[in-house]
Amino acid sequence: MKKLDFPQGALEMLILRVLAGQPNHGFGISQQIHLLSKEVLSVEEGSMYPALHRMQERGWIVSEWGKTENNRRAKYYELTEVGKQRLGEEHASWEALTTAIGDVMAGLQS
Amino acid sequence: MSGIFSQLRVMFNALLRRNKSEDALAEEMQFHIDQQTEEHIAKGMPPEKARKEALKAFGGIEQHKEDCRDSWGTRLISEFLQDIRYGWRQVLKHKGFSLIVILTFAICLGLNTAIFNVYNSMVWNPNRFANEDRIISIWEEFDDLWGEDRFQSSRILWKERSEQSETLEAIGLFGGTWENITHGNSEKNAEFLGVGRMTPSMFEILKVAPLLGRTFSAEDVENEGNRPVLLGYEYWQNRYQGDENVIGSSLYINNQLHEVIGVMPEGFAFPLARVSNMPDQVYTPFPRWEWSWRPEFRNRPMGFCMGLMKTGVNIEQVEDELRRINVSNGLNYPEQFKIAQEQNHRTELCSLGDHIIRFLQTELQLLQMAVVFLLLLGCVNISSLIISHNHRRMGEFRYRYALGAGRFRLVRQLLTESVLVSIISAAIALCLSWLVLRSLEFGGIFDDMVIRPRVSLDRETWLFASCLALFLGTLVGFISLLPILGKAQDSSLADGLREDHRTASAGKSFKIFQGALIATQLCLAAVLLIGSGLLINSFTKILDIDTGFDSSNVFTAGFRPVGTADERREATEKFLEQAKQIAGVQDVAISNWPPLKLGNLYLRSLRIEGSEHGDEVMCHNDTVSAGYFATLGIRFLRGRTFSESEIQNRSPVVVIDKNLADLHFRGEDPVGKRISIPAEGGGIATEEGERNWLTIIGVTETIRNVNLLESPVLGTAFTHIHRQLPYWNGVMVRTTIRENNIYSELESMLASVTQKTGLAMPAMMHDLVDKHRAPSKALLIMCLIITFVSLLLSAVGIFGNVAYTVVLQTRELGIRMALGGSRLHVLILGIRFWFMMVLVGILCGSALSLGIAPYMESHLYNTSPRDLITYATAIIFLAVVSSLACYVSAYRIIRVNPMVALRAE
Structure with missing residues (x-):
């Protein structure tokens, strides 16, 4: 199946969504996005890190070094209260946007 | 959050x-x-x-x-830190260049900081008295009244003001005279001291607490029986060795018992007292002096009037109010008010600070102007140095640009570099200014100045130096970037950077820019050198002022003869007689007012026999012995001094000075004419004694007896001591003996003449003169420092800049020579443009100097602001330095093989 690039800004929302489940490291997050999108969405993996650092700077997430199952050191990110709120807002506006776009497209088809 | x-x-x-x-x-x-x-x-x-x-x-x-x-x-910050590190490495890498730039900057900044420190501590922020910003000085002005422009106020005017003014919190009067001071019943060591007299309100105005004891109260004035006296700190130290038990002890002022009630703190002086030559060694309240309240004394001077404005009141309001008070009270004194109006009486006022600094401000302003010009010259020098330095670094910039450094990034980095240099310089400048001022202070340059600058690296000085350094660092950075940015406008920076490779000579716009820089440099240097040359001329003339008398090898001291008139006369005559016998003494004389020693002479009213208007005019009067003129080497223009027979017969004769002759005998020969001055009485504010007509027997040169800088306004009449014995015998001895020895010789001799008195206040006459010259000397030294630095800066700057710009044409000149141009031709071609710029700069500088000449005129002493020699010297110096620079650098180019020149990088 063809892999899709996704719109700018949506990356942050996806990261927030993934972290809403449980704390995770960068690699884990990219894996999750890949899996949850049924292997449709692909991120240039490196570009997730600037996004993570930016979000941490804004206070949406916090980070802490921890151990993986294989006992390797990794940096885990966790959602803050602010981040949770942000996820809600982003989600709502995304819904509104896609509904609106969907309506327009449906109107064109009919 | x-x-x-x-x-x-x-x-x-x-x-x-x-x-x-x-x-x-x-x-x-x-x-x-x-x-x-x-x-x-x-x-x-x-x-x-x-x-x-x-x-x-x-x-x-x-x-x-x-x-x-x-x-x-953190990117901006980390890049900034990176720039600083990079800049620091550049400073270390180009040590010679950095050293020159930093030293130039530090010297210019340092001198500016030093002048700022002086100015700040003397004018802007003197902290002499609490509330100084509210203290005002008030004086009267009359047209043609005794030739003085600023005039003290009378006691009546002071009283009217203190009772009626609503804008002033307190108003005081301060005056003074010279009086005899003795201690206990002994006349031993009788001193002739300055006694400041004041209203108790002066202390309210100045808010100064005494070091010991108390100040005056209103009762002190009313109670005639109890006379209090306050001691000045210096007098307390010298006469009482700082004894704290001095309170309650007594001293006699003119034989009247006074009780010491307090000691003033160190460094305290009544404002205006010192700048006006007013005495202030001990202080008393004004006595009751019933006569001073009589109507005819409403226009007579009594003392300096000073007021403390209420908060929120401005000086114009006070001025209006005082004028109103003056007019409304004038009706009570119709006659005096009429005279005052005819003389166009005006009450003037200014802030105390302005009044105190009046004597020095103009010179300080000129020095300040000089250092500002110096700073400008320094900036131009540094800018051109950096420009030529950057030009050599073009290759480096090119690589950095090629590696992806943005234009903004390069600009920011170069600016950081120049600001870094300026901050390093500021630190050195602060130390330098402190060092300069401290060494001037240590060298005793400020010692004799009536008001001294406070040398300290205070907060204001720090702030001044750092802000100035930051500002100039940025400014110089921008100026030196202009050629690079200019290139950037033509094409891309990379192309611009390659320009010197594409063309044989420097770019045209760059050449014009560099030319303008040279012209500016020379213009500033010319103004600076001409200006400081004029100042040096002026200060030197002040130091060379002819006092009208010969102060070298003259020892002065004084004693007060006591007893009956005959006893006093006898003691005085014996003293004169025996002093002449001392080996090594050439001449000896006695005068009430040895020149430049005490201050203002007695003012007397003078009448001239047969004068058409019969009016009284004012003159100074000194009482002298016959040897006075010979001892001080004062020249006679007409006539002679008192003869033996005139002294024996007590003939009514008088010697006058040229000033008096010029003022009142216009063109006529005064010798043989008769004048009359009252024999008794102190200053002009006392009652007059009996009049006698005195025949003029001689006219002498006018001497500077009170103020060194200004020729006296009034004439002086010298009467002989037999007519009226001085209150105090100022002794002057022309001698080859050293100061200490002559003092002990004279003292032991005096003891043999009379047991009742001793010799006081010893000094060498030339020291007294030097004291009057001290401020000009201090200013001259500062001026010489500035001139030396500006000579150095202009020479180094011009040489560096001209040499660099000529070298830029190396390849162009090489081509011309390779094509067969003659050496002379190529040489002329190489320097023609730059030489033109040099001439334009010098001409502009001279024109600018002529432009500010009218402003300079009032600040110069006996020196024309268009002095040809000063102009010529400055112009020739600059022309020679720049021609030499042009020639040497161009010659070095044409001397080399054309092919080598062509390959020049």
Whole structure:
């Protein structure tokens, strides 16, 4: 199946969504996005890190070094209260946007 | 809130634990790549390929890292730190260049800081008295009244004002005279001291607390029986060795018992007292002096009037009110008011600070102007130095540009460099200014000045130096960037940087810019050299002022003869007789007012026999012995001194000075004419004694007896001591003996003449003169320093700049020579443009100097602001230096092989 690039800004929302489940490291997050999108969405993996650092700077997430199952050191990110709120807002506006776009497209088809 | 907090924490971590943050970032990304690789291997991919795939999927690691750093928000700061480190390395790399730039900057800044320190501590922020910003000085002005412009106020005017003014919190009067001071019943060591008299309100105005005891109260004036006296600090130290039990002891002022009630603190002086030559060694309240309240004394001077304005009141309001008070009270004194109106009486006022500094301000302003010009010259020098230095670094900039440094980044880095240099210079400048002022202070240059600058590196000085350095650093940075930015406008920076490779000579716009810089440099140097030359001329003339008398080898002291008139006369005559016998004594004389020793002479009213208007005019009067003129080497223009027979017969004769002759005998020969001055009475504010007609027997040169800088306004009449014995015998001895020896010789001799008195106030006459010259000497030394630095700066700057610009044409000149141009021709071609610029600069500078000449005129003593020699010297110096610079650098180019010149980089 063809892999899709996704719109700018949506990356942050996806990261927030993934972290809403449980704390995770960068690699884990990219894996999750890949899996949850049924292997449709692909991120240039490196570009997730600037996004993570930016979000941490804004206070949406916090980070802490921890151990993986294989006992390797990794940096885990966790959602803050602010981040949770942000996820809600982003989600709502995304819904509104896609509904609106969907309506327009449906109107064109009919 | 938490957002800001976490942002700050990230920034903080990134900045302070820079290495740690970098390591963490690398580890985080490495973990990602490793995990991905392992996953690929687990799926059966060979390890090498797995790793490649992982790296490919991750994207450019360095780019992602840079993006992460961006999000830390520390990029500007870290780049700034990087610029500073880079700048510092540049400073260390080009040591010679950096040293010249930093020294130039530091010297210019240092001199400016020094003058700022002097100015700040003397004019802007003197902190002499609490409330100084509210204290005002008030004086009267009359047209043609006794030739003085600023006039003290009378007691009546003071009383009217203190009773009626609503804008002033307190108003005081301060005056003084010279009086005899004795201690106990003994006349031993009788002194002739300055006694300041004041209203008790003066202390309310100045808010000065005494060091010991108390100040005056209103009762002190009313109670005639109890006369209090306050001691000045210096007098307390010298006469009482700082004895704290002095309170309650007594001293006699003109034989009247006074009780010491307090001691004033160190450094205290009544404002205006010292600048006006007013005495202030001990202080008493004004006595009751019933006569001073009589109507005819309403226009007579009594003392300086000073007021403390209420908060929120401005000086114009006070001025209006005082004028109103003057007019409304004038009706009570119709006659005096009429006279005052005819003389166009005006009450004037200004802030106390303005009044005190009046005597020095103009000179200080000129010095300030000089250092500002020096600073400008320094900036131009530094800018041109940096420009030529940057030109040599073009290759470096080109590589950095090629490697991706933006134009903005390059500009920012060069600016950082110049600001860094200016900050280093500011630190040196502060030390330098402190060193200069301290060494001037240590050298005793300020000692004799009536008001002294406070030498300290205070907060204002720090602030001044750092702000000025930052501003100038940025300014110089921008100026030196102009050629580079100018190129950037023509085409891309890279092209601009390559320009010197595409063309044989320097770019045209660059040439014009550089030419303008040379012209500016010479213009500033010309103004500076001409201006400081004029100032040096003027100060030198002040130091060379002819006092009208010969002060070398003249010893002065004084004693007070006591007893009956005959006893006093006898003691005085014996003293004169025996002093002449001392080996090594050439001449000896007695005068009430040895020149420049005490201050204002007695003012007397003078009448001239047969004068058409029969009016009284004012003159100074001194009582002298016959040898006075010979001892001081005062020349006679007409006639002679008192003869033996005139002294024996007590003939009514008088000697006058040229000033008096010029003022009142216009063109006529005064010798043989008769004048009359009252024999008794002190200053002009006392009652007059009996009049006798005195025949003029001689006219002498006018001497500077009160003020060194100004020729006396009034004439002086010298009467002989037999007519009226002085209150105090000022002794003057022309001698070859050293000061200490002559003092002990004279003292033991005096003891043999009379047991009742002793010799006081010894000094050498030339020291007294030097004291009057001290401020000009201090200013002259500062001026010489400035001139020396400006000579150095202009020589170094012009040489550096001209030589550099000529060298820029190396390749062009090389081509011309290779094509067969004659050496002379090429030489002329090489320097023609620059020489034109030099001439334009010098001409502009001279024109500018002529332009500010009218402003200079009032500040110069006996020196024309258009003095040809000063102009010529400055212009010739600059022309020679720049021609030499042009010639030497062009000659060096044409001397080399054309092919070598062509390859010049």
